[in-house]
Amino acid sequence: MKMAPLAYWLHAFFHEWLAEQRNCSRHTILSYRDTWRLYLRFVAARRHCPVSSIKLDELTADEVLAFLKHIESEQHTSIGTRNCRLAALHSFYRFIADREPLAAMQCAAVLHIPAKRGPITEPAYLDIEEVEAILRQPDRSTPEGQRDYALLAFLYNTGARIQEALSLCPCNIRLAAPEQVKLCGKGNKMRICPIWPETAALLAALLERNPRPENEPLFVNRYGFPLSAAGVRYKLAQYVRTATNEAPSLRGKRVHPHTFRHTVGVQLVASGVDVTVIRSWFGHVSLNTTNHYARANIETKRRALEQMDQSTRPRSPPRWRRNPNLLDWLDSL
Template sequence: MSKSLTQPFPVLLQKFFTQRLLLQQHVSHCTVTAYRDSFRLLLAFAYQRLHKRPSNIAIEDLNASFILAFLHHLERDRHNCIRSRNARLAAIRSFMEYVSSEEPSALATVRSVLAIPMKRFEQPLVGSLSREHIEAILAAPDMETWTGQRDRVMLATLYNTGARVSELLEMRVADLVLGSTSWVQIHGKGRKDRSVPLWPDTASLTVS
């Protein structure tokens, strides 16, 4: 560790999760989990390549050359797709931005890592289902069972609102308003909430 740094890497990493992500940015549990998994892979790679345990790693070890080697390892050895590779890099870059504010003396290392570009990739066009296919999916759950009723409500809500699965899992009873005009509050990524009206058929499922 450089003598100019007042906080070692383990301390900075812990503060990044406990202070920056949770207290300051209030990121979602899914984001924290994704970042945690990214650093688990990074630390395991550091032990394999540098023969250093997490407690002995220095910020200078995480230079651009090392991070590029880690990203190459993800694609070549772990067979990660470009999207996953970019997600791991996003977690590392977020940490490095935090380091730049906490330890300005590490700016040279930080800048070298932040200069690593995301990989471009083609996003396939998302197809669509016909009305007949949608109706078949909604009719698939067995309404004679509790799990079937639950699944029917979940599928209808997803179709009605366009919510992500993660957003559906975050919904609570208090987010649902039933009445002459029914709607549900959806808690999106980045604390971006939105209210979405419910169709009468969807609303009726929630009270049946």
């Protein structure tokens, strides 16, 4: 009894399992697709054969480990990206293990490859002055500048992920009080997010200048096609470069669209908003994700320190320790 070809299993995994049975988002499917493109090309190069001739039983745990080492050492991907690639491969091998008994041991070996532990970094965020400097850069007298200003202001108002913002359609915008938008987050989960009247006015002006169908994305390029996340990152990098003249502290920061999300989260925590409210606002599954913002804000920590009982603080150093001449004399003895 022979195993079915690899092409059969990949087709069943992507079309029947991910798309139909799991109803995964398009972004998840594309991420898994990119992983398999890289993986199959890597295996084909190692075996000096075309991708079409690779068999399922050749995709062993050794090949997976070699692939992970390759993308880390030669492509210089981060540990987080490495773990995302491994998660995509694990999903496929778990799918195979439930359906093909002949590949059970092979799949078990791959599924035992653990995710790699990496450094836990606090989310990078912007100060208010830095946000204001960036928002002053788009030329709002032009259609492109008006669009960019509205998009950046929307990100700062809502803390939305970049793809959530770029997928926003007019049908999901409420411009009348109470102003709000409906965002589609990870796993196709919908949530309501309030917006300021000023942000609603920006969106209304954008729709007035460039009307869009109710179910079509609001933010488009000059040709009427939806903006891409890569395009937004490119434009934002330009604005950050010019904004460093007004806010020199930006030179030491890597600013990308997700930085606005971190900034909103940190500022909400600093304003005393309960983390459970922030979790609902941001669409987090786990409260642990939201707690990162509480750990990142140094001002919140400073205010907590100042609330400690005064009597528990260290006293001033003795007078003789503050007299450098006396210390020098004692050292000379």
